[in-house]
Amino acid sequence: MPLAIDHGLIGGLRRAAGGVLDALLPPLCVTCDAPVGRPGEFCAACFGQVTFISRPFCERCGIAFSSADRAGPFGACSACRLHPPRFGRGRAALEYDAFGRALILPLKHADRTELVGALAPIMARAGRDVLTTADVLVPVPLHRWRLLTRRYNQAALLASAVGRIAGVPTAPDGLQRIRPTESLGHATAAERHATVAGAFVVPRSRCEAIAGRRVVLVDDVMTSGATASACAAALFDAGAHTVDVLVAARVPIDDRM
Numbered sequence: 001m002p003l004a005i006d007h008g009l010i011g012g013l014r015r016a017a018g019g020v021l022d023a024l025l026p027p028l029c030v031t032c033d034a035p036v037g038r039p040g041e042f043c044a045a046c047f048g049q050v051t052f053i054s055r056p057f058c059e060r061c062g063i064a065f066s067s068a069d070r071a072g073p074f075g076a077c078s079a080c081r082l083h084p085p086r087f088g089r090g091r092a093a094l095e096y097d098a099f100g101r102a103l104i105l106p107l108k109h110a111d112r113t114e115l116v117g118a119l120a121p122i123m124a125r126a127g128r129d130v131l132t133t134a135d136v137l138v139p140v141p142l143h144r145w146r147l148l149t150r151r152y153n154q155a156a157l158l159a160s161a162v163g164r165i166a167g168v169p170t171a172p173d174g175l176q177r178i179r180p181t182e183s184l185g186h187a188t189a190a191e192r193h194a195t196v197a198g199a200f201v202v203p204r205s206r207c208e209a210i211a212g213r214r215v216v217l218v219d220d221v222m223t224s225g226a227t228a229s230a231c232a233a234a235l236f237d238a239g240a241h242t243v244d245v246l247v248a249a250r251v252p253i254d255d256r257m
């Protein structure tokens, strides 16, 4: 009888041991615990489930085009033509579909920070054009109350990992969330814009790092773009030269409210 390896058990043990076992056990796929060549990789089966966003996509918000948008003349989706976002170019690595959620939600809520190692390289690839012109990366901040309960800001982890790959410095505290905002789970786009307007500011101590700079804002997920627009407005108030956006995952056009 072949030796059965319980990869789920190994993955659980490894996480419980907080990385102590990493040197002893084979590296596992970040989403399914199948063995892989290097830590932070997907196995081939999981890689096949990732819906990467590739052209044609909206040049403004990074969303994969519907067939109707593809026929449009401006390189922007209908939502961006109607209400242009405050930021310039938006880029997203993958669709926030079932597999995208399986990647992002554990990073957000279950301390699975090793997922950053899988997401950062594909974000760096998807954002190549905005990263080559970037002076500084700034993560979308959490409010300090939420940071207390969650202990880390997943957008800040993604920003510094992407920055290391792209050779761009990160200003982890370049933006501050001055107002806690309700969860935006079921809000419409208009509600989202109203909720986050004025919720962000560049702290006085960071204005020098932002003024005159080409900033790339980094986040895990973009839904309506309301948060990114509110952050861009704060960065422009502080004198940013340009603001582009790079996210790990983009909510697909049909799910966007």
Ligand SMILES: [Zn+2]
Pocket: 029, 030, 031, 032, 033, 034, 042, 043, 044, 045, 046, 047
């Ligand atoms: Zn896998």
Ligand SMILES: [Zn+2]
Pocket: 058, 059, 060, 061, 062, 063, 076, 077, 078, 079, 080, 081
């Ligand atoms: Zn768009």
